[in-house]
Amino acid sequence: MENSPRSVPRTLASRAHVVIIGGGFAGVAVAKGLSDRDIRVTIIDQHNFHTFVPLLYQVATAGLEPADVAFPIRTIFGHAKNVRFRHGRVRSVDQSRNLVVLGDGSQIDYDHLVVATGATAAFFGVPGASLFAMPLYTLSDARRLRNRLLLILEETEVRGEIDGALAQLTFVVVGGGPTGVETSGALTELIQIAIKRDGLRLDPERIRVVLVDMAPRLLTAFPERASDYAKRQLESSGVEVQFGRSVVGIDEHSIHFGDGERVECAAVIWAAGVSAGDALPHDLASTSGPGGRVLVGGDLRLLGSANVWAVGDAAAVPLSDGAFCAQLAPVAIQSGRHCAEQILHVVHGEATTDFRYHDKGIMATIGRNAAVAELPHGVVVKGRLGWLAWLGLHLWYLVGFRNRLRVFINWTWRYFDWPSGPRLIVADAETVE
C-alpha cells in the first residue's frame, strides 16, 4: 500500500500500519515521531500507562506516588488521530504473515513492527534471587517493594517491643549502579523519616542498609572521582558500601556471598542488572544477542528483516566500535525517534540512515543535595549543583505538566522535611493478620 498514487487521498484504513509493542520511553518516542503523519499507529502494552522508570526508586521508598511517575498512554496520544492504544499482552509474532497475536487470541496485522519491549531484572541464575530478591523495574515492583519495606518497619517495632529491646534489621541492596545507589540512599532517608516523623521506635544504630557490588567501585559507567564521591556521600548518610562481593544465593531471610558469609536480612533489593530476553515475544528471542537484546542493523531493523525494528532496552544497538549502546533512557528516546524517521523513509520509498547516539551525559542522585553527573568531555558535576541539575532534568522529562507539578510538590515537601507523605501500605492484600 506504500505504492498508492499520491494524487488520491488515502483513507486511514489504506495507510501503512505500524504496530509498536511497548509504551516505554522507546515505544512512546516512536509513536510521537509518527503521530499526525500519513501512517496508522497502534501501541500495544500490557499496562495502560507509560512509566517514568528513573523515578521508580522514589515510589519504592515512599517519596512519590504511583500516579506521579505513570501517565496513561491513551492520554499522551489523545489528540493524535492516527495513534491508537491497545491494552493487551503480546503472545507471539508471526513474521511470515506480518501478524501480532495477543493473549486473548486476537490478531493484529502490521506493515511495520517495532519491538520496544524494554527489559526486566536479570538474576544471572543466582539461586533464590528471582523468588526472594525484589527487583525495581516496573511500577508494580515499586509498589510491592514499598509495601514490603513499610511492613518490615512496622513488624520490627512490634518485635522489638515483644523482645524488650529495639530489634536489629538489615537491608541489602545488590548492585552499585545508579538504581542501587539511588535506592540505598533513599532507603536511609525513609528510615530516618519513619523514626523521626512517624514515631517508630527503631534504633537507627541497629538498622543497616548495605550496598554490595562485585566491582571495586560504584557507578562504573562514571569516572573514578564520581564513584568516590558517591561512596563518601552514601556512607555519610549511613549506607555501608561493600565491594568485591559476589552473591551466590538468596533465601527468605538471608543472603549468601561467594566468600561463604551468610548475612541475615529482612529484604534484598535487586539492582544488579537487566535482561531484555524475558520481555521479548518468544519468536524474537531466538535472534537475540548480548543481554538478551535483539540484534539490529545500524538503521535499527532486525538483522535479516525488512519491516521489523527494535529500539530502546530491547535492542542491541551497535556502536561504531563494535560495542553496543548502554540500556539508558536517552538511548531509548533517541533510538525511538530515529526508528520513526526510518519507517517514514521506507514507507516513502527512501533510503534509511544509521542511528548515532548523541551522548549528553549521565547522572545519578545519592540523596538530598547530592548528585553526580558526567557531561561530555569528561566534565563531572557533583554536589548541590549536580543535584539541582538532576531535579530539573527529571522534572523536564516527566510526561504531563500535572505530574511535574505533583512531583515538584512532593520533592519540596520531603526536602523541607514536612511530616506528611505517601507512606501508605496499599497492596491489594493490604490487610495484615
Add this chain to the structure above:
Amino acid sequence: MENSPRSVPRTLASRAHVVIIGGGFAGVAVAKGLSDRDIRVTIIDQHNFHTFVPLLYQVATAGLEPADVAFPIRTIFGHAKNVRFRHGRVRSVDQSRNLVVLGDGSQIDYDHLVVATGATAAFFGVPGASLFAMPLYTLSDARRLRNRLLLILEETEVRGEIDGALAQLTFVVVGGGPTGVETSGALTELIQIAIKRDGLRLDPERIRVVLVDMAPRLLTAFPERASDYAKRQLESSGVEVQFGRSVVGIDEHSIHFGDGERVECAAVIWAAGVSAGDALPHDLASTSGPGGRVLVGGDLRLLGSANVWAVGDAAAVPLSDGAFCAQLAPVAIQSGRHCAEQILHVVHGEATTDFRYHDKGIMATIGRNAAVAELPHGVVVKGRLGWLAWLGLHLWYLVGFRNRLRVFINWTWRYFDWPSGPRLIVADAETVE
C-alpha cells in the same frame, strides 16, 4: 492505677491504657482527644492509614489518587508521645480479662477499650451481591472499582472493533443515597473524559449509567426539593434514575429486579447501605443492635460495661427520641471527641455525661457545579454555591495540608478539563492477557 496519688508523677507505664480499635474518623477523634493527656493510647488498625471515606468515589472514578484521600496514622500522631499505632487485625476481645488478641496471637491489655471499627457494605442477603457487586467503603474497594471500570472501557472498545460497531455498555449503581448519587455522577464524567481526552472509541449514546433505588426519591435524608434537584442534575449529565426497583439477584453479567426484569450490565456498584456487624470482633457482635451496631448508653459505653466504649459507625448511638444517630462522618467525629472526654472523666473519678449530636447539616455533590446541602432549620443550598461549600468543607476536613494541596490541584485540573489525570490501571495483577 487510676488511684495513684497525684503528688507522685506517674510514669508512662503506670498510666491508664486506652486501646482504640480502628483509625477512621471516630477512632482518630478519640485519640486526638486523648493525645498529650495523662493516658497511654494505642490505635490498632489493619491498615496503616486513615481513609477520608467521603472522597473514595473520586478515587474509584479516577479523579483522585489513593494517597490523596489516605494519610498514615503514625504521621497524624507523630508528635503525640502518648499515642502509639499498632498495625494489626483484632481477632478477639476478652472483656473479662481486659485483653485484645491480635491475628498474630499477641495480646494487648487495656484499661479502656474503644470500638471504632466502622462498617462495611451491607448486601441484605441479595444472592450474588457480595460476590459480583462492587462496594465502595474502603480504599481497596475504590482501587478495585477503578481498575474494573477502566478495564471495562478498554475491553468495550476492543469488542466494538471486533464486532465492527460501537459496543453497548451498562453500569448499574444500586442505592440513591449520597454515595450512589456521587458515584453515578462521577462515572458519567469519567466516561466523557475517556472518550474526549483518551480517544476511546465509545458511543456515549450506547453507554448507560443507571441509578436504581427502592425508594421513590433520591437522598431520602434530605428534603424533597433537594431530591428533585439531584435527580434533574443527574439526568442532565446522562444518568438514568429508576425508582421503586428492588434488586433480587446479581450474577457476573447481569442484575435481576423484583419485577422479573434482568438487565445485562458490565458492573454493579453497590451503594445500598452499610452494616457494622461484619467489622466487629465476634465477641462484641453478640451485643449488637440495629444495622449490626453495638448498643451503647448515652455516655457511649457498651450497655453493661464499665470500660468498653463504642463510637462512630460501629455504635448505635441513642437519640433522645428513641431513634439512633445516622452513620455519618460528623457523628463519628463528634462521638469520638465525646468518648475521649468521658474516658478522661472516668480516669479522674468524675461522672460521665451523655452524648448530644450537633447537626450542622448534610451535603452531597452530583457533579461539577452541582451539589446540595441541607443546613439546620431546613435551609437547602444547591447549585454552584452548594458545590463550592462542598469543596471547601471537604478540603478543610482532609487530614494534612499536602493532601489538601494535592486534592485541590486534582480538582482544579478536572474542573478545567485538562487532559492528564490518574486514569491508571494499577491492580497488583495489573497485567492483562
